[in-house]
Amino acid sequence: MSRPIIEVQGVSKRYELGQVGMTTFRDELQRLLGRAPAGPATREFWALREVNFTVEPGSIVGIIGRNGAGKSTLLKILSRITEPTAGEIHLRGRVASLLEVGTGFHPELTGRENIFLNGTILGMTRAEISRKFDEIVAFAEVDQFIDTPVKRYSSGMYVRLAFAVAAHLEPEILIIDEVLAVGDAAFQRKCLGKMESVSRLDGRTVLFVSHNMAAVSQLTTRAVVLKGGRVQFAGSTSEAIDLYVEEFETHLVRNYVTGPLPRKWPGTGHARIERLSFLKSTPVFQSDADIEFDVELSVARPISKLRISTTVFAADGSAVGGSFGAETDCWGAADSRITWRVRLPNPALAPGRYHLDLAAGHGDFIGDRQEYDVVTDVLYFEVLPPKSPSGVLARWESGWGHIMLPSLQCAPI
Amino acid sequence: MNKLSPTYDVIIRPRQSWLHFDWRALVQYRDLLREMVSRDFTSRYKQTILGPAWFIINPLITTTIFILVFGKVVGVPTDGIHPALFYLCGLLAWSYFSQVLASTGNTLHGNINLFAKVYFPRLIVPLSVVVSNLLTFAIQFASFVVVYVFLLYTGSGVVSRPSVWALALPLVVLHTALLALGVGLILSSISAKYKDFTHLASYLVQIWMYASPIIYPLSKIPEKWQWLAVINPMTAIIEGFRSMLLGTHSVSAAQYGCSAAISAVLCVVGVLLFQRVARSFVDFA
Numbered sequence: 001m002s003r004p005i006i007e008v009q010g011v012s013k014r015y016e017l018g019q020v021g022m023t024t025f026r027d028e029l030q031r032l033l034g035r036a037p038a039g040p041a042t043r044e045f046w047a048l049r050e051v052n053f054t055v056e057p058g059s060i061v062g063i064i065g066r067n068g069a070g071k072s073t074l075l076k077i078l079s080r081i082t083e084p085t086a087g088e089i090h091l092r093g094r095v096a097s098l099l100e101v102g103t104g105f106h107p108e109l110t111g112r113e114n115i116f117l118n119g120t121i122l123g124m125t126r127a128e129i130s131r132k133f134d135e136i137v138a139f140a141e142v143d144q145f146i147d148t149p150v151k152r153y154s155s156g157m158y159v160r161l162a163f164a165v166a167a168h169l170e171p172e173i174l175i176i177d178e179v180l181a182v183g184d185a186a187f188q189r190k191c192l193g194k195m196e197s198v199s200r201l202d203g204r205t206v207l208f209v210s211h212n213m214a215a216v217s218q219l220t221t222r223a224v225v226l227k228g229g230r231v232q233f234a235g236s237t238s239e240a241i242d243l244y245v246e247e248f249e250t251h252l253v254r255n256y257v258t259g260p261l262p263r264k265w266p267g268t269g270h271a272r273i274e275r276l277s278f279l280k281s282t283p284v285f286q287s288d289a290d291i292e293f294d295v296e297l298s299v300a301r302p303i304s305k306l307r308i309s310t311t312v313f314a315a316d317g318s319a320v321g322g323s324f325g326a327e328t329d330c331w332g333a334a335d336s337r338i339t340w341r342v343r344l345p346n347p348a349l350a351p352g353r354y355h356l357d358l359a360a361g362h363g364d365f366i367g368d369r370q371e372y373d374v375v376t377d378v379l380y381f382e383v384l385p386p387k388s389p390s391g392v393l394a395r396w397e398s399g400w401g402h403i404m405l406p407s408l409q410c411a412p413i
Numbered sequence: 414m415n416k417l418s419p420t421y422d423v424i425i426r427p428r429q430s431w432l433h434f435d436w437r438a439l440v441q442y443r444d445l446l447r448e449m450v451s452r453d454f455t456s457r458y459k460q461t462i463l464g465p466a467w468f469i470i471n472p473l474i475t476t477t478i479f480i481l482v483f484g485k486v487v488g489v490p491t492d493g494i495h496p497a498l499f500y501l502c503g504l505l506a507w508s509y510f511s512q513v514l515a516s517t518g519n520t521l522h523g524n525i526n527l528f529a530k531v532y533f534p535r536l537i538v539p540l541s542v543v544v545s546n547l548l549t550f551a552i553q554f555a556s557f558v559v560v561y562v563f564l565l566y567t568g569s570g571v572v573s574r575p576s577v578w579a580l581a582l583p584l585v586v587l588h589t590a591l592l593a594l595g596v597g598l599i600l601s602s603i604s605a606k607y608k609d610f611t612h613l614a615s616y617l618v619q620i621w622m623y624a625s626p627i628i629y630p631l632s633k634i635p636e637k638w639q640w641l642a643v644i645n646p647m648t649a650i651i652e653g654f655r656s657m658l659l660g661t662h663s664v665s666a667a668q669y670g671c672s673a674a675i676s677a678v679l680c681v682v683g684v685l686l687f688q689r690v691a692r693s694f695v696d697f698a
Binding site for chain 2: 015076077078079080081082083084085086087088089090091092093095097099100103104106108109113116117120121122123124125126149
């Protein structure tokens with residue numbers, strides 16, 4: 001009975017770079033006829049190399065790793081969207097994988113029709129869907145609009161309906177990509193809660209692939225860390241996350257935002273924020289860590305003073321708080337560049353994902369102030385749950401907000 | 414539900430044989446076929462005023478054009494059959510064939526967003542096209558019958574009578590479906606890797622139409638080109654339709670058998686090729 005429900009044995013996946021998809025029929029014909037120019041062989045890329053792991057029935061396992069570590073490829077193979085180059089996988093149960101919510105939703109069809117279409121795409125039968133129909137509609141909170149074409153839905157309703165269908169799948173194995181990163185925060189929690197209860201009560205096995213360390217540590221007990229297409233670690237989630245985070249802390253400074261920075265508000269144009277980078281290569285912070293980043297400005301017209309301010313936003317877009325740096329004398333000639341290091345000391349943020357708005361200008365929040373430039377929705381980062389929550393430390397639970405209060409200090413007088 | 418069901422044991426391994434064909438999965442996902450058919454059908458006429466009436470109007474307009482251009486201007490004979498019935502009957506077979514061919518020919522590229530995100534037996538998509546176009550076919554068949562009855566009772570000199578073989582119509586429709594599916598899947602598989610073929614597909618349908626006896630009778634093809642008509646499996650199908658519905662006796666059993674054999678081969682090749690390509694399609698799409 002203790003046979004693993006998922007067995008991944010020596011799975012490798014090779015991609016051929018460059019050539020694939022760009023060959024023409026003529027090239028192929030020439031190759032077939034043996035007249036192909038003995039040009040450079042196609043470059044190979046192994047997205048996965050000899051990946052082995054097993055998953056016991058009823059467990060929730062996280063799969064973590066940096067971009068390019070092979071998470072998506074592994075997910076695609078497990079979901080049978082593509083096949084491995086070598087190796088074998090046994091899945092002992094009915095599988096449903098959610099790489100996206102609302103796959104196959106058709107805008108012209110009504111909510112009701114889409115529930116059936118999407119449900120059957122995910123592998124449910126019509127009978128199963130009919131049985132759970134009312135539950136799905138209630139979960140999505142769209143009762144009134146169930147016979148309206150989904151193209152008239154708000155994006156929130158659309159996502160809720162899509163997720164509701166997915167949440168009511170009854171497979172033995174559920175494979176989930178970071179689809180939880182959709183919808184408003186309250187709905188996300190509802191989905192996380194549903195997932196948790198589902199696996200606890202029904203003994204369902206869940207594979208959860210994510211960048212969101214907070215969600216991984218909250219949901220899973222075991223995790224697989226992928227690195228460069230190989231399994232670097234498989235074991236308890238807390239050890240896996242420690243490894244993942246430490247690994248990145250040893251890395252060098254990496255530019256985090258390089259493309260054009262998003263702007264919503266006009267500035268005076270005296271200076272322009274050109275580049276932002278965290279000191280850490282991966283913007284994942286322990287909850288009590290300082291958040292440090294570099295700001296590079298290009299000066300268009302001479303300036304004599306500089307002050308930097310920031311507003312922290314939570315993943316759902318709500319503002320958590322703002323902070324001003326002191327105004328400082330800072331001479332910048334036209335066409336020069338200025339780089340400042342900015343530190344937000346222990347912001348006491350609760351676990352979750354955040355991003356910043358950043359302004360460079362002069363003056364402070366009381367008196368006259370002018371902004372040279374304001375960039376919005378930049379410097380995304382993630383805050384991890386505290387390493388060892390104990391009764392002494394302040395507790396924080398999902399749903400409490402975005403600030404983790406310091407420990408209460410009490411003493412007799 | 415809590416116990417592991419061994420029937421669902423899935424083994425994923427690379428490069429399964431060409432002949433690998435998962436019937437069980439198709440059966441498991443039969444409800445998806447039904448949902449996709451109703452999606453195709455509803456989404457096609459939503460937001461149109463006339464709705465499914467377009468399925469009737471289209472062939473009638475084409476027939477009128479044919480009568481004016483080929484009948485009156487060019488003067489192509491119709492073997493003594495009323496031109497309206499001659500063209501409508503040919504178009505009945507052809508439009509089903511060409512519609513299935515055109516949409517299955519785009520299966521892989523047209524559904525890349527779906528195929529990249531979720532697994533289900535890929536064959537469900539082209540099968541749903543075959544079935545949803547059957548509904549279109551039924552509507553067009555009904556309009557053919559209406560036109561036939563109308564012409565018969567308004568004394569337009571219609572002498573054609575359906576033969577008893579008309580009872581075999583469902584089999585010929587199935588034959589048409591298999592041929593269209595086979596060619597469509599082959600096109601889809603090839604154009605998955607070589608996009609050049611998506612351009613060719615629309616010409617193929619056009620050329621094929623003129624190469625088939627839709628606007629002219631089979632008897633008009635010169636003796637030395639008759640072999641071409643035999644190779645083209647659509648010839649026997651269209652003439653079969655006319656033999657059954659209008660009693661033309663314009664196709665021999667040998668000719669028909671040849672067409673059926675070619676269609677069967679194309680269908681099997683199409684399905685196997687498609688299965689093969691679809692398994693790793695998202696890697697190079």
